[in-house]
Amino acid sequence: MRTLHRAIVTGATGAVGTALVRVLAERDIAVTVLCRPGSVRRENIPQHPRVRVCFADLTRLREAAVELDDSCDAFFHLAWTGTVGAARNDMFQQNKNVEYALEAVELAASLGCKIFVGAGSQAEYGRVEGKLCADTPVFPENGYGIAKLCAGQMTRIACAQKGIQHVWARILSVYGPYDNPNSMVMSGISALLRGECPRYTPGEQEWDYLYSEDAAQALLLMAEKGKSGMVYPLGSGQTQRLKNYIAAIRDAVNPALPVALGALPYPENQVMYLCADISSLTQDVGFRPRVSFEEGIQKTVDWAKGR
Amino acid sequence: MRTLHRAIVTGATGAVGTALVRVLAERDIAVTVLCRPGSVRRENIPQHPRVRVCFADLTRLREAAVELDDSCDAFFHLAWTGTVGAARNDMFQQNKNVEYALEAVELAASLGCKIFVGAGSQAEYGRVEGKLCADTPVFPENGYGIAKLCAGQMTRIACAQKGIQHVWARILSVYGPYDNPNSMVMSGISALLRGECPRYTPGEQEWDYLYSEDAAQALLLMAEKGKSGMVYPLGSGQTQRLKNYIAAIRDAVNPALPVALGALPYPENQVMYLCADISSLTQDVGFRPRVSFEEGIQKTVDWAKGR
Numbered sequence: 238m239r240t241l242h243r244a245i246v247t248g249a250t251g252a253v254g255t256a257l258v259r260v261l262a263e264r265d266i267a268v269t270v271l272c273r274p275g276s277v278r279r280e281n282i283p284q285h286p287r288v289r290v291c292f293a294d295l296t297r298l299r300e301a302a303v304e305l306d307d308s309c310d311a312f313f314h315l316a317w318t319g320t321v322g323a324a325r326n327d328m329f330q331q332n333k334n335v336e337y338a339l340e341a342v343e344l345a346a347s348l349g350c351k352i353f354v355g356a357g358s359q360a361e362y363g364r365v366e367g368k369l370c371a372d373t374p375v376f377p378e379n380g381y382g383i384a385k386l387c388a389g390q391m392t393r394i395a396c397a398q399k400g401i402q403h404v405w406a407r408i409l410s411v412y413g414p415y416d417n418p419n420s421m422v423m424s425g426i427s428a429l430l431r432g433e434c435p436r437y438t439p440g441e442q443e444w445d446y447l448y449s450e451d452a453a454q455a456l457l458l459m460a461e462k463g464k465s466g467m468v469y470p471l472g473s474g475q476t477q478r479l480k481n482y483i484a485a486i487r488d489a490v491n492p493a494l495p496v497a498l499g500a501l502p503y504p505e506n507q508v509m510y511l512c513a514d515i516s517s518l519t520q521d522v523g524f525r526p527r528v529s530f531e532e533g534i535q536k537t538v539d540w541a542k543g544r
Numbered sequence: 545m546r547t548l549h550r551a552i553v554t555g556a557t558g559a560v561g562t563a564l565v566r567v568l569a570e571r572d573i574a575v576t577v578l579c580r581p582g583s584v585r586r587e588n589i590p591q592h593p594r595v596r597v598c599f600a601d602l603t604r605l606r607e608a609a610v611e612l613d614d615s616c617d618a619f620f621h622l623a624w625t626g627t628v629g630a631a632r633n634d635m636f637q638q639n640k641n642v643e644y645a646l647e648a649v650e651l652a653a654s655l656g657c658k659i660f661v662g663a664g665s666q667a668e669y670g671r672v673e674g675k676l677c678a679d680t681p682v683f684p685e686n687g688y689g690i691a692k693l694c695a696g697q698m699t700r701i702a703c704a705q706k707g708i709q710h711v712w713a714r715i716l717s718v719y720g721p722y723d724n725p726n727s728m729v730m731s732g733i734s735a736l737l738r739g740e741c742p743r744y745t746p747g748e749q750e751w752d753y754l755y756s757e758d759a760a761q762a763l764l765l766m767a768e769k770g771k772s773g774m775v776y777p778l779g780s781g782q783t784q785r786l787k788n789y790i791a792a793i794r795d796a797v798n799p800a801l802p803v804a805l806g807a808l809p810y811p812e813n814q815v816m817y818l819c820a821d822i823s824s825l826t827q828d829v830g831f832r833p834r835v836s837f838e839e840g841i842q843k844t845v846d847w848a849k850g851r
Contacts, residue, residue: 326705328698332642335694339635374681380701387642387694391635394687398633 239352239402239461241310243267247298247341248315248356250278252416253408256453257313262287264457269305271298271316281415296333298340302347311460312345312401314338314392315356320381321417331384338388339395346399353396354460357407357468359513361386364506368514369407371468393466402465406456409472409513413449413533414540421479422446422486422534426541429490436500438507440480445472445512448533451526458522472513473526485531489538546658546709546768548617550574554605554648555622555663557585559723560715563760564620569594571764576612578605578623588722603640605647609654618767619652619708621645621699622663627688628724638691645695646702653706660703661767664714664775666820668693671813675821676714678775700773709772713763716779716820720756720840721847728786729753729793729841733848736797743807745814747787752779752819755840758833765829779820780833792838796845 244261248254249270261268262285270282274292282290293301295316316337319330338355345353360382361375377383389405396403412422428435455471463469480498487496518524528536551568555561556577568575569592577589581599589597600608602623623644626637645662652660667689668682684690696712703710719729735742762778770776787805794803825831835843 326701328646328702329643332639332646332694332698335639335642336636339639372683376679377697380698383694383697383701387639387690390684390690391639391687394633394690395635 239310241266241460243269243307243309244311244313244460245269245271245305245309245345245348245350246313246315247271248317250276250281250415251315252413252449253356253411253452253456254315255281255283255415256413256449257315257456258288259283259285260450260453260457269309271301295337295340298337299343299347302344305348308349310351312341312348312350312353313456313460314341314353317356321419325379325381328380331380334384335388335391338392342392342395342399342401345396345401350401352402352404352460352463353392354456354463355389355392355403355405357389357405358382358385359407359409359470359511361389361407364508366508366510368512369409369470370514371470371517389468404459404463404465405468406459406471407468408452409470409511410444410446411449411452412446413537416449416537422482422537423541425483425486426490426538429487429494430541434495434497436497437479437483438501438503439499440478440483441509442479442507443476443510443512444479444482445474445476446482446530447471447473447526448528448530451528454527455518455522455524458524462522464521467517467521469518470513470515471518472515474513474515476510476512477530482530485534489531489534546617548573548767550576550614550616551618551620551767552576552578552612552616552652552655552657553620553622554578555624557583557588557722558622559720559756560663560718560759560763561622562588562590562722563720563756564622564763565595566590566592567757567760567764576616578608602644602647605644606650606654609651612655615656617658619648619655619657619660620763620767621648621660624663628726632686632688635687638687641691642695642698645699649699649702649706649708652703652708657708659709659711659767659770660699661763661770662696662699662710662712664696664712665689665692666714666716666818668696668714671815673815673817675819676716676777677821678777678824696775711766711770711772712775713766713778714775715759716777716818717751717753718756718759719753720844723756723844729789729844730848732790732793733797733845736794736801737848741802741804743804744786744790745808745810746806747785747790748816749786749814750783750817750819751786751789752781752783753789753837754778754780754833755835758835761834762825762829762831765831769829771828774824774828776825777820777822778825779822781820781822783817783819784837789837792841796838796841
């Protein structure tokens with residue numbers, strides 16, 4: 238068990254990052270958020286007496302050590318550029334993210350961090366059917382997944398070289414406040430709130446969705462108790478059919494609204510079953526998701542209504 | 545079958561690169577070698593009327609297009625920095641190599657190349673026992689292997705985006721003139737030529753060695769006939785016990801010399817069997833090694849004597 242007093246978080250403006258900052262601060266851990274200068278999402282960062290924001294360029298993260306005079310216990314590296322759309326296959330940009338991750342390790346070492354927790358992705362596996370485990374073979378199919386894989390592998394060795402422990406979370410589908418507006422969950426909520434009828438495939442896919450606060454709890458537990466060198470697939474560990482998720486989204490907005498299931502064909506090579514094997518995560522750190530999909534969606538809808 | 549009239553080669557000063565330039569030139573293909581300014585190994589590049597050397601910085605490869613006014617058919621990207629010693633785990637350096645490979649794709653596109661052949665490595669697989677196939681799961685264990693894997697995956701997609709065909713050779717142990725002086729073969733030859741008694745493990749490992757000229761022939765065949773998108777493990781496809789290789793090296797220098805087999809213990813986690821599965825390579829491009837180990841070693845010893 239590593240005791241955390243101070244933590245650094247990069248990538249704190251997204252769904253997982255905002256939840257993580259809040260979870261850490263509520264556990265009375267002092268959080269320094271590293272935020273890109275000029276970030277348009279800066280306002281997403283939770284305001285809390287234990288949270289301090291420091292602006293730092295991802296390309297020169299190690300220089301932030303000068304400003305951060307205190308030592309830190311844990312480094313959560315969630316920052317990544319080019320996470321959606323065509324940028325996912327901009328290879329130069331994706332490869333730059335690997336360098337940013339290595340910069341993060343340099344900074345973690347300067348600050349005396351004991352543990353580095355990195356945010357990987359299900360995209361590292363590529364198009365796999367079945368339960369995703371740490372040792373499931375990886376065949377990433379886009380630049381984003383390739384670079385996440387490379388960053389996880391390189392930061393593991395870089396941390397070992399510096400005596401920092403390392404865990405890597407391969408995150409499956411997470412939803413919640415501050416999620417990407419084009420995600421399945423958020424685009425569905427937005428369409429329904431606008432009075433539109435969202436269009437879907439038949440929805441027989443069995444997928445694994447995790448609420449952002451549960452993901453944040455898991456990352457904190459990994460920092461406290463994760464086994465160094467481990468890769469942890471991070472999801473709820475359970476699946477539902479996509480049509481059930483869609484029904485829950487609709488019900489949270491207004492049960493009377495229509496959704497067009499079957500209006501779209503399945504994409505070519507659609508993955509029909511995807512689930513994180515969280516048995517090693519549960520065993521090593523005691524993680525169990527606490528928020529049901531219905532509850533998480535209701536929170537997300539409430540948040541979306543307030544925007 | 546792609547007809548090659550003009551080719552670009554990077555990394556032309558090593559064992560495979562020098563052999564490749566010679567093989568291409570002897571097939572009457574015009575070769576432009578891209579060489580780092582100030583390269584101390586520049587003199588290794590074969591001199592031949594069909595070979596032209598052009599100096600270019602790996603970080604700005606695409607700028608070389610200005611000097612290379614003619615279009616090209618094939619781009620062979622073999623250049624890599626930090627291939628031996630501690631540099632293999634210098635993550636920033638290894639990650640830079642990925643960027644250089646992406647620069648190479650940019651240049652290949654500028655020059656109208658039809659096919660991009662990249663030099664990967666057995667290190668992409670990590671510590672695997674058995675026959676190495678294109679779809680053998682990869683668990684690279686050092687920065688060099690991680691970056692080679694990433695470069696292969698990223699350049700494949702980058703080439704697809706630009707309409708360039710792509711093959712990636714995962715090269716096992718190659719020996720021959722201009723090989724790294726610390727390799728098993730070359731260090732053994734050097735020691736024996738100096739009159740020293742080289743020290744080895746018991747030598748029961750079954751490994752796969754390929755002569756550099758055969759490797760070069762394979763790369764040329766991949767450029768001509770390789771299936772786009774393929775990964776080809778490249779070795780002889782056959783193994784011998786390491787002690788037999790060592791005996792052949794000794795015999796080529798002087799059969800009367802002693803070698804100290806068993807003087808060293810096996811390293812921890814020693815891989816005892818390693819062999820390229822070249823069945824798809826043979827089927828797709830018709831590659832078969834032509835040079836026996838004894839013959840290749842004799843050529844290498846003759847070359848080493850002349851140095």
